[in-house]
Amino acid sequence: MRRDIEHQSDEMLLERRRPVIGVSRAAMQEEKVGRSTVIEVTDLGVYYGDFKAVSDVNMSIRQNEITALIGPSGCGKSTIIRCFNRMNDLIPTARVEGRVEYHGVDLYGEEVDPVEVRRHIGMVFQKPNPFPKSIYDNIAFGPRIARYRGDLDDLVEESLRKAALWDEVKDKLGESGLALSGGQQQRLCIARAIATSPDVVLMDEPCSALDPIATLRIEELMFDLKDEYSIIIVTHNMQQAARVSDRTAFFNVTLDDTGQRTGYLVEFNSTDAIFTSPNEKATEDYITGRFG
Amino acid sequence: MATSFVDVSQVVRRKLTGRRRDIRGVVFAWGLLVALLLSLLVLAVLLYDVTVDSLPVWRQRTVADFLRSQLSANPDVAGIWQAFYGSMLLMVFVVVIAIPTGVASAIYLEEYAVDGPFSRSVNAVIRNLAGVPSIVYGLLGLAIFVKLMGSITGPQVEGRSLISGGLTLAVLVLPIVIITTAEALRAVPGSIREAAVGVGATRFQTIRHHVLPVAAPGILTGTILSVARAFGEAAPLLLVGGITTFFQIGADATFLDIMQGRFSAMPVLVFSWARLPQEGFRSLTAALIVVMLIVLFLINFTAIYLRDRYEKVV
Amino acid sequence: MATDSTTKQISLSGDPRRQRRERWWRFFFLGAAVSSLVITAAIVLSLVGEAWTFISNVDLSSLWDIGWFPRRGAFDIRTILVGTLLVAGIAMLVATPLGLGAAMWLSEYAPSRARRVVKPALEILAGIPSVVLGYFALTFVTPQVLKPIFGNEVAGFNMLAAGIGVGILTVPLVASIAEDSMRAVPLALREASYGLGASRMLTSTRVVFPAAISGIVAALIIGFSRAVGETMVVAIASGATGGSLFSLDVLQPGQTMTAAMAALAIGSDRVRGEDFAFQSLFFVGLLLFLITLVLNVMSERFVRRVRQRY
Numbered sequence: 001m002r003r004d005i006e007h008q009s010d011e012m013l014l015e016r017r018r019p020v021i022g023v024s025r026a027a028m029q030e031e032k033v034g035r036s037t038v039i040e041v042t043d044l045g046v047y048y049g050d051f052k053a054v055s056d057v058n059m060s061i062r063q064n065e066i067t068a069l070i071g072p073s074g075c076g077k078s079t080i081i082r083c084f085n086r087m088n089d090l091i092p093t094a095r096v097e098g099r100v101e102y103h104g105v106d107l108y109g110e111e112v113d114p115v116e117v118r119r120h121i122g123m124v125f126q127k128p129n130p131f132p133k134s135i136y137d138n139i140a141f142g143p144r145i146a147r148y149r150g151d152l153d154d155l156v157e158e159s160l161r162k163a164a165l166w167d168e169v170k171d172k173l174g175e176s177g178l179a180l181s182g183g184q185q186q187r188l189c190i191a192r193a194i195a196t197s198p199d200v201v202l203m204d205e206p207c208s209a210l211d212p213i214a215t216l217r218i219e220e221l222m223f224d225l226k227d228e229y230s231i232i233i234v235t236h237n238m239q240q241a242a243r244v245s246d247r248t249a250f251f252n253v254t255l256d257d258t259g260q261r262t263g264y265l266v267e268f269n270s271t272d273a274i275f276t277s278p279n280e281k282a283t284e285d286y287i288t289g290r291f292g
Numbered sequence: 293m294a295t296s297f298v299d300v301s302q303v304v305r306r307k308l309t310g311r312r313r314d315i316r317g318v319v320f321a322w323g324l325l326v327a328l329l330l331s332l333l334v335l336a337v338l339l340y341d342v343t344v345d346s347l348p349v350w351r352q353r354t355v356a357d358f359l360r361s362q363l364s365a366n367p368d369v370a371g372i373w374q375a376f377y378g379s380m381l382l383m384v385f386v387v388v389i390a391i392p393t394g395v396a397s398a399i400y401l402e403e404y405a406v407d408g409p410f411s412r413s414v415n416a417v418i419r420n421l422a423g424v425p426s427i428v429y430g431l432l433g434l435a436i437f438v439k440l441m442g443s444i445t446g447p448q449v450e451g452r453s454l455i456s457g458g459l460t461l462a463v464l465v466l467p468i469v470i471i472t473t474a475e476a477l478r479a480v481p482g483s484i485r486e487a488a489v490g491v492g493a494t495r496f497q498t499i500r501h502h503v504l505p506v507a508a509p510g511i512l513t514g515t516i517l518s519v520a521r522a523f524g525e526a527a528p529l530l531l532v533g534g535i536t537t538f539f540q541i542g543a544d545a546t547f548l549d550i551m552q553g554r555f556s557a558m559p560v561l562v563f564s565w566a567r568l569p570q571e572g573f574r575s576l577t578a579a580l581i582v583v584m585l586i587v588l589f590l591i592n593f594t595a596i597y598l599r600d601r602y603e604k605v606v
Numbered sequence: 607m608a609t610d611s612t613t614k615q616i617s618l619s620g621d622p623r624r625q626r627r628e629r630w631w632r633f634f635f636l637g638a639a640v641s642s643l644v645i646t647a648a649i650v651l652s653l654v655g656e657a658w659t660f661i662s663n664v665d666l667s668s669l670w671d672i673g674w675f676p677r678r679g680a681f682d683i684r685t686i687l688v689g690t691l692l693v694a695g696i697a698m699l700v701a702t703p704l705g706l707g708a709a710m711w712l713s714e715y716a717p718s719r720a721r722r723v724v725k726p727a728l729e730i731l732a733g734i735p736s737v738v739l740g741y742f743a744l745t746f747v748t749p750q751v752l753k754p755i756f757g758n759e760v761a762g763f764n765m766l767a768a769g770i771g772v773g774i775l776t777v778p779l780v781a782s783i784a785e786d787s788m789r790a791v792p793l794a795l796r797e798a799s800y801g802l803g804a805s806r807m808l809t810s811t812r813v814v815f816p817a818a819i820s821g822i823v824a825a826l827i828i829g830f831s832r833a834v835g836e837t838m839v840v841a842i843a844s845g846a847t848g849g850s851l852f853s854l855d856v857l858q859p860g861q862t863m864t865a866a867m868a869a870l871a872i873g874s875d876r877v878r879g880e881d882f883a884f885q886s887l888f889f890v891g892l893l894l895f896l897i898t899l900v901l902n903v904m905s906e907r908f909v910r911r912v913r914q915r916y
Contacts, residue, residue: 087486087489087490092406092407102618105617105618107618109618111618111619112618112619112620113618113619113620113621115493115494115620115624116492116617116618118489118490118492119491119492120618125483125486125487125490127483129483129486129487131484131488132484141488141491141493141501142493145491145492145493145494145497145501189487192487192491193490193491196491196492314805316807317805317806317808320807320811321715321806321807323707324707324708324710324711325711326707327703327704327705327706327707328704328707328711328712328724330704331704331708331728331731331777331778331781332724332727332728332731334731334774335727335730335734338734338738338739338742338746341742341745342738342741342742392638393638393641394638396634396635396637396638396639397638397639397641399635399638400635400636400638400639401639403635404632404636405639414639414642414643417646418642419902419906420646420903421645421646421649423828423899423901424649424835424895424898424899425836425837425864425894425895425898426835426837427837427867427891427894428649428653428835428891428894428895428898429649430867430871431649431652431653431867431887431888432645432649432652434871435652435653435655435656435888436648436652466642467642470642494624494628495631495632496628496632520733523735524733524734524735524736524737524738526735526837526838527736527837527838527841527868530868530871531871531887559735559737559838562735562737562740563737563740563838563841563842566740566741566744567842577741578741581737581741585734585738588735592733
């Protein structure tokens with residue numbers, strides 16, 4: 001059931017907004033149990049030099065679901081998600097402990113090439129960052145360096161369709177990606193990320209730099225993408241997490257005696273459970289707005 | 293009551309709109325402008341003076357004749373051919389040796405090196421190298437290219453060859469190329485690199501397809517300007533043998549002969565001619581300077597033109 | 607929860623050929639970077655080597671002789687050191703007011719249209735080769751400017767003209783660095799000053815200038831270093847003779863360290879490897895290198911202070 005996002009006007013999108021609370025029990029029972037795990041996180045800790053940014057995270061990300069990471073700022077959500085595609089390698093002082101298993105393979109194993117990891121696990125960043133190249137080249141770059149043997153034109157069109165951007169740009173594929181609006185740029189970045197046929201798509205606060213209408217379009221897009229990809233989204237906007245995700249992980253910060261702030265996982269459950277009947281008090285305080 | 297209200301507004305109006313005589317401020321501002329204009333005035337006077345001094349030469353001979361004539365003790369027939377040819381060849385050395393090495397070094401320092409004692413000391417070394425007087429590079433050339441490697445660089449002339457001169461200039465210009473390239477690389481936003489890495493590009497792929505294209509205009513400008521700098525240098529060449537003025541570019545001289553033979557260059561020729569007492573050489577020197585300035589102008593113009601052209605193609 | 611179902615074998619070990627290529631590229635770039643270190647080592651070694659030969663062999667009394675006549679065995683360092691200081695000093699007397707004045711006008715007063723014309727003009731001045739300035743000093747400054755003022759007191763070759771020439775050369779450098787540091791002063795500081803009703807002159811001199819002082823000092827030090835290292839202007843305008851007496855008279859010819867080195871090199875048919883004169887060349891070069899090195903390191907300290915502030 002492919003919703004035709006591109007041809008919906010902004011008004012129609014606004015009317016479609018899902019209510020935050022009040023999902024029926026029936027809907028909850030529909031949820032398939034026993035979906036396979038795509039990423040298994042065990043005792044994950046991240047250090048920047050001596051500073052412990054994140055401690056002892058344990059979670060399982062399931063296939064073809066949207067998993068949201070929420071929590072106050074500074075609790076390490078971005079740090080964690082960047083462990084999943086080894087982006088933390090770019091920071092010289094970063095060190096990772098524990099295991100992150102992708103389909104059973106430890107991402108931080110000796111034999112693993114980070115470049116290869118990123119072709120399986122794609123990323124969309126907070127501020128849209130299309131390359132200063134044409135729209136076509138933006139999407140074609142990833143497959144080209146991965147030595148894609150098929151028809152690039154088809155691949156570009158398919159990626160743009162899946163990102164709900166094709167109709168808007170099909171006549172101007174040669175124009176610069178930077179000439180698009182903010183929301184379009186971010187959809188271009190999504191198209192770029194899925195062009196390499198990844199398994200998992202990581203999204204680090206993808207809508208925080210966008211206006212509400214653009215945000216809604218991308219949220220709609222995520223529902224469709226979920227059929228083919230597993231999506232992990234970091235968001236500081238709780239309502240977005242409630243709208244969009246299947247499961248939610250809530251993170252918080254502790255202050256130890258030296259003043260170091262370390263992030264840790266408080267609770268990880270289905271979104272409905274987190275938002276309607278959380279187990280931890282901290283979770284409840286956060287979602288009711290008592291802090292954060 | 294009403295009158296006092298009117299009085300107040302009158303007073304305020306007078307205060308706010310009266311022209312305050314800030315003589316000191318005006319004099320100060322003009323003083324600054326004079327400082328600036330004086331510098332530019334000197335430039336203008338210099339250019340005018342040199343052009344006027346060179347007029348006798350242009351009245352007597354054509355530009356082509358001046359360029360193509362060989363060096364001579366007779367001011368009426370002396371030309372700048374050897375010096376011109378020498379300068380051009382020396383520029384080729386700089387372009388071929390200093391630019392690739394410099395750009396590659398900068399790429400390593402900005403894109404590969406981890407911030408640590410090694411890279412920080414290399415950066416400090418390069419900054420200091422850029423501040424070393426050019427004549428000290430002449431000493432380096434003298435000690436190493438002339439004396440030590442004389443048998444390779446110029447066996448017939450005890451090492452005081454074009455090759456030695458070219459290598460010396462290349463070494464002189466290298467730190468500048470590194471610094472300007474590094475600046476251009478640093479100006480590339482980190483988000484582009486992140487995006488490329490996120491799509492599965494290796495470091496080299498990121499550099500080649502994303503960083504370099506964006507940094508290219510800046511790199512190009514920097515390298516061309518360093519060529520211009522090398523073009524104007526005389527002191528290091530003096531030490532490496534450029535003063536030995538007469539070198540024959542006979543029809544039977546092979547390329548290697550020229551490389552390994554004595555050489556001259558335009559700035560060095562200015563130096564020799566300026567010291568000659570004969571009146572005729574005074575205008576010859578001025579004419580040579582005019583040619584040099586035109587060449588420099590062309591080089592700079594090329595740099596700016598190329599930079600503007602590439603910046604549009606983003 | 608146990609993972610299941612996925613039977614596809616994911617290999618994340620990557621393409622070994624690509625990895626090898628990456629390593630080669632890294633090695634290539636590293637080699638280029640190492641070359642710069644090699645050059646420094648070469649400079650220092652060559653200088654120190656020959657200079658040491660000189661010092662260890664020379665009769666030390668000849669270092670304090672009547673003048674600098676290397677081919678006659680007189681290696682009075684004072685002569686050329688004083689010459690350098692005089693010329694560089696005159697140069698800074700020229701470059702400081704002109705350079706700082708221009709910088710302040712560009713930074714605080716100039717409308718943007720004027721900037722766009724003036725800055726390139728200063729760049730042009732910066733690009734003029736030093737031999738051209740030397741010619742100008744010799745053929746214009748001395749006869750048209752100095753002779754009218756000083757009459758017959760001034761010689762055809764003199765240090766004053768050379769100093770003025772070097773000063774003109776240094777103006778763009780001083781102006782550019784000083785202007786950069788003045789523009790780096792945050793707008794907020796200026797706004798605070800204007801908000802209190804201060805005039806532009808007061809703001810520029812009492813607020814911006816002190817705030818930018820580290821960068822301005824750095825500009826002056828770098829200018830001075832450049833003036834110390836300048837060769838050709840002096841060689842042409844002050845006479846690159848084989849030697850000179852100790853002299854403080856700037857209206858007469860004199861030698862700086864750099865011009866002395868150039869003069870030594872010109873007599874190239876006599877400058878052979880084993881000659882004292884040849885080695886004195888390196889000795890002077892080493893001194894020059896050390897002086898400019900110290901000056902450059904000092905200026906870096908000042909630049910770093912600017913960066914820390916903002």
